Amino acid sequence: MIFIISIVFAILAPAGAWGEDLSSSTESDRIQRLEKRLEKLEAERGPGRLTPPNADPSRRFNRGISIPGARAPRATGPSRRFNPAISVSGLLLGTHTNQGNADSDREVKTGMDIQEVEINLSANVDHWLRARLTLAMEETDDIEIEEFITEALIAKNLSLRAGKFFTEFGKHNLLHTHVYPFIDQPLVNEEILGEEGLNEIGMSLDALLPLPFFSSLSLQFLEGDNDLFAGPLNDDFLYLVHSKNLFDLTADLTAELGGSFATGRNGAPLDSDDHTHLAGADLTFKWKPAGRELYRTFIWQSEFMNASGVNEARGIYSLLRYQFARRWWAQGRYGFFTRKGGEDPGDQNRISALLAFVPSEFSTLRLQYNHLDPSQGEVEHQVLLQLNFSMGSHPAHAY
Amino acid sequence: MSNNNFQQPVKIAFLICAIAWLLILSAADGALARIRVVTTTEDLAAIAREVGGGLIQVESITRGVQDTHFIEAKPSFMLKVNRADLLIHQGLGLEIGWLPLLVTGGRNPQVLEGQPGNLDLSRAIVPIEVPTGEVGRHMGDVHPEGNPHYPLDPENGPLMAGAIAQRLAELDPKHQSAYQENQRRFANRIAAKLPEWKKRLAAVGPRVVVTYHPTWNYFLKRFGIENAGTLEPLPGVPPSPAHLGRLAETMKQRNVKVILQANYFETRNAELLAKKTGARVLSMPVSVGGAPGVENYFSLFDMLVERLAEALRQP
Numbered sequence: 141m142i143f144i145i146s147i148v149f150a151i152l153a154p155a156g157a158w159g160e161d162l163s164s165s166t167e168s169d170r171i172q173r174l175e176k177r178l179e180k181l182e183a184e185r186g187p188g189r190l191t192p193p194n195a196d197p198s199r200r201f202n203r204g205i206s207i208p209g210a211r212a213p214r215a216t217g218p219s220r221r222f223n224p225a226i227s228v229s230g231l232l233l234g235t236h237t238n239q240g241n242a243d244s245d246r247e248v249k250t251g252m253d254i255q256e257v258e259i260n261l262s263a264n265v266d267h268w269l270r271a272r273l274t275l276a277m278e279e280t281d282d283i284e285i286e287e288f289i290t291e292a293l294i295a296k297n298l299s300l301r302a303g304k305f306f307t308e309f310g311k312h313n314l315l316h317t318h319v320y321p322f323i324d325q326p327l328v329n330e331e332i333l334g335e336e337g338l339n340e341i342g343m344s345l346d347a348l349l350p351l352p353f354f355s356s357l358s359l360q361f362l363e364g365d366n367d368l369f370a371g372p373l374n375d376d377f378l379y380l381v382h383s384k385n386l387f388d389l390t391a392d393l394t395a396e397l398g399g400s401f402a403t404g405r406n407g408a409p410l411d412s413d414d415h416t417h418l419a420g421a422d423l424t425f426k427w428k429p430a431g432r433e434l435y436r437t438f439i440w441q442s443e444f445m446n447a448s449g450v451n452e453a454r455g456i457y458s459l460l461r462y463q464f465a466r467r468w469w470a471q472g473r474y475g476f477f478t479r480k481g482g483e484d485p486g487d488q489n490r491i492s493a494l495l496a497f498v499p500s501e502f503s504t505l506r507l508q509y510n511h512l513d514p515s516q517g518e519v520e521h522q523v524l525l526q527l528n529f530s531m532g533s534h535p536a537h538a539y
Numbered sequence: 540m541s542n543n544n545f546q547q548p549v550k551i552a553f554l555i556c557a558i559a560w561l562l563i564l565s566a567a568d569g570a571l572a573r574i575r576v577v578t579t580t581e582d583l584a585a586i587a588r589e590v591g592g593g594l595i596q597v598e599s600i601t602r603g604v605q606d607t608h609f610i611e612a613k614p615s616f617m618l619k620v621n622r623a624d625l626l627i628h629q630g631l632g633l634e635i636g637w638l639p640l641l642v643t644g645g646r647n648p649q650v651l652e653g654q655p656g657n658l659d660l661s662r663a664i665v666p667i668e669v670p671t672g673e674v675g676r677h678m679g680d681v682h683p684e685g686n687p688h689y690p691l692d693p694e695n696g697p698l699m700a701g702a703i704a705q706r707l708a709e710l711d712p713k714h715q716s717a718y719q720e721n722q723r724r725f726a727n728r729i730a731a732k733l734p735e736w737k738k739r740l741a742a743v744g745p746r747v748v749v750t751y752h753p754t755w756n757y758f759l760k761r762f763g764i765e766n767a768g769t770l771e772p773l774p775g776v777p778p779s780p781a782h783l784g785r786l787a788e789t790m791k792q793r794n795v796k797v798i799l800q801a802n803y804f805e806t807r808n809a810e811l812l813a814k815k816t817g818a819r820v821l822s823m824p825v826s827v828g829g830a831p832g833v834e835n836y837f838s839l840f841d842m843l844v845e846r847l848a849e850a851l852r853q854p
Contacts, residue, residue: 267653270643297621297646348621348646354614356644386614391602394613428611431604431803466777466805500776501636502676531676534632536640539612 224263224273227532229318231255234525239518247335248522254279255526256317258286268292271303274316286316286339301344308346308358308382309338309400310420310443312457319537321441321461323508323524327475327490328445328455332418334367338402340378341365354386362404368416368447370407378404386539392429394539398422406449416449426539437463453479469496487515503529574711577623577650579634580607581828582690583660583699585836587627589725590703594714600641603828606803607633608680608775612640620645623656625710627703630661631687655709661687663702664695667756679773691825692757693733693840697726732837736844737762743851747793749786749818751800751809754825758843764851767793770800770808778808783815790816797850801825821850 233255241249255278262272269292276286289303306314312321312329324330329337342362349355364370364378380402387395400420408414424441442458455477463469471494478487494508510522574595578584584599591597600616601607607629620626620641628634642651649656666685674683689695704722708715740746740762747765748755753774759766768789772782789795795818798809802822809820823843824830833839 291643293646293648293651296648299643299646346646348617348644354618356614384614388613388615394615396614430602431606432805433609433611434606434803435805500676501680534635536612536636536638538640539614 222263224261225533227260227530227535229256229258229260229316229528229530231257231318232527233323236523238521248520255323258316258318260532265290276317297348297350299346301346302342304339304341305344307338307340307342307360307362307380307402308344308384309333309380309402309418310382310445311396311398311422311424311441312443313337314538318528318530321439321459322471322473322492322494323506323526324492324510326443326455326457326459326473327477327488328443328457331455331477331479331488332368332445332447332453336366338366338368338418342377353388354384356384358382358384364404368406368418368449368451369404373407374405374414376405378402393425393427396422396424396426408449413449416447416451418445418447420445435463435466437461437469451479451482453477453482467498469498470494471496484516489513501534502531503527574624574707575622576625576627576707577619578626579628579638580690580826582826582836582839583627583629585827585834585839586690586696586700586725587703589836590700590718590721591707592717592721594711594717595707599828603824603826603830603833604803606801607826608636610634610637612637612644614644616641617644617646620650621647623647623650625656625658625706626650627658627660629687629690630659631666631684631689632682633687655706658702658706660699660702661685661689663698664689664692667760668753679771680775682774686753686756688754688825689757690836691755692761693729693736693836694761695757696729696836697722700725728837732840736840739844739848740764740851743848745794745796746851747795748797748799748847748851749790749795749812750798751804754801755799762844764847767795770798770812783808783812787812787815790818796853797821797847799823799847802829819850819853821846823847 231254233253234251235248235253236250237246237248239246241251257277259275260272261274263270265271269290271290272287273285274287275283277283285304287303287305289301289305291299291301293299306316308314310329312326313333325335325337340360340362342360344358344360346356346358349357358381360380360382362378362380364376369378380400382398382400384398385396387397389395398421400418400422402418404416405414406416420443422441422443424439426440427438429436439461440458441461442456444454444456446454455475457473457475459471459473461469461471471492473490473492473494475490475492476487479485490513491511492508494506496504496506498504504527506524506526506528508522508524508526510520510524512520512522514520573593574591576584576587576591576595576597578587578597578599580601581599581603584597587595587597598619600619601610616637617640623645626642628638642657647656648654651657661684666687666689668682669685670678670681670683674681690699700722704718707718711718746763747767748759749768749770750756750759750766751770753766753769756766768786770778770783770786772779790812795816798813798818798820800806800809800820800822802824804822806820806822809822812818813820823846824833824839827833827835827839829839830842833842
């Protein structure tokens with residue numbers, strides 16, 4: 141066995157390990173060859189970058205941009221360029237609830253968990269198409285395609301996306317778990333759109349409108365296969381429209397106003413109310429002082445959602461996020477949700493507070509408290525602690 | 540079935556809207572008058588103005604007082620990118636956290652990566668501090684392609700202007716000679732100013748400083764001033780008391796009298812260090828537009844050289 145291993149090592153070992161003479165002679169040959177090439181190049185180019193002290197500096201500057209060798213390829217750089225950019229986000233979660241774990245139907249339980257691990261791959265497919273794949277693993281055994289987006293700019297101001305993605309319904313629904321402003325989703329998103337959000341296979345036309353302020357309109361044609369809609373059952377789609385508008389109130393303060401509407405057939409029998417309509421509105425104010433953006437941010441974000449159809453429900457959340465030091469954020473959130481009819485009708489109120497410590501762009505430690513007050517049942521207190529990290533290629537965060 | 544009657548027109552409206560947008564929006568892009576240049580920073584805007592003169596219209600996405608590492612991809616910036624004929628950026632990973640989103644969100648085929656309307660100016664200069672070997676996040680906010688703060692070397696100015704002139708000439712061949720002439724004039728002015736700046740900084744005492752972040756290294760290298768250390772233990776990592784303690788020792792040993800930092804960083808830590816070591820905190824703009832009176836590339840260096848020379852001369 142040892143014999144075999146040593147043979148393998150001997151074969152794999154670099155040339156230098158075999159004999160000093162051999163390697164050093166080829167080394168000096170190479171240096172000589174390189175020196176000759178360098179001399180030749182210098183002769184061709186005239187004086188190099190080291191200009192004599194009294195040379196006319198403008199002549200040197202006027203040579204423009206062609207500096208051979210300014211970007212000599214390095215082994216770790218360009219050779220890897222064709223690989224997709226890879227990043228991995230991980231969310232570790234510890235939870236305590238005063239309700240205990242006796243009821244096995246409860247979503248939130250006392251204990252430790254892998255909230256989610258996301259693997260992100262993105263690259264230009266070719267000269268016109270760009271693609272991104274996000275694989276998500278919740279807990280330790282399920283893996284799913286969370287998003288798989290191909291995107292192309294098909295005309296000025298108009299892009300087309302196809303694949304599986306978080307639909308443009310409101311603001312929070314677009315977010316991956318690791319960029320949620322709080323550890324959990326707002327109550328209304330959880331209850332109306334579901335744990336996984338309104339995530340669909342389909343197509344999306346996104347247009348930037350020619351207006352003096354930012355205004356973008358999305359039209360989405362979606363499979364509509366989830367709790368709210370049953371597109372495939374009806375040979376039909378889910379149709380969604382979203383308008384996003386941003387106004388610069390001052391150089392440091394913006395207001396964003398959005399409206400969403402989605403409609404499609406649901407699983408109810410044809411003669412009853414067989415359509416679900418979702419309507420949503422969102423308003424966000426964001427303040428970041430120029431010159432101190434590293435230290436202060438203030439965000440006030442609110443969203444309203446209404447679902448009509450078999451499951452009539454509506455709700456709202458409003459959240460505040462304040463960055464009070466370079467690495468510290470304090471946040472608060474209020475959420476209200478009400479359902480008429482269905483399995484468990486009634487109201488729910490939730491108040492949350494969060495403190496985040498952000499050592500770098502790539503890791504965050506967050507402590508959150510939830511006070512959940514349902515109209516039926518007991519008040520619940522939850523404490524959550526989350527470690528949120530990402531590794532790999534640098535992310536660009538949406539505003 | 541009554542719902543189906545309601546549903547049908549909605550679907551048709553959807554399709555009509557989709558097709559109408561295709562036509563209207565692609566036609567809405569009007570005839571171009573002056574070339575619209577959008578830059579990521581005010582330094583690049585200042586140099587583009589020197590080169591383009593009245594032939595172009597220039598706008599910077601960020602302001603000189605801002606830390607360009609930490610800009611957010613505000614949708615209103617997407618509008619700027621959307622309306623640009625030429626997008627000039629600093630590259631070397633400086634804008635990595637926000638520019639890709641602006642380019643995608645801007646939905647402007649002219650300025651996509653690889654198009655003539657997209658100019659990465661870092662290709663015009665020779666970057667310093669390019670890490671050799673493997674890099675990792677344990678090294679802080681390391682830039683694998685080199686230090687991105689190259690406009691702070693005045694000798695890079697004419698190189699950047701050269702690249703801009705070349706690209707403007709490609710986009711607008713009619714005015715090629717004007718762009719070249721403007722670039723030449725700019726290069727000559729820098730060439731005339733440079734010995735003056737060098738002389739001013741050569742005449743001072745101990746030519747060593749510490750800085751908050753490696754922002755200043757191009758500037759210091761050009762003027763032969765040594766950087767004895769940074770307040771950040773690693774790039775992008777805020778100072779820790781232990782690190783500041785060690786840095787204070789170094790400063791005493793090396794007789795460092797000046798703590799140099801970009802004015803978008805808080806001076807709290809620098810002031811603590813100054814108190815410990817008797818050094819002076821110099822919080823200065825690092826970009827055109829970074830302070831009142833810093834209106835162009837020349838006044839930026841006039842101010843930096845003057846204030847640094849003065850601070851270094853203090854006993």
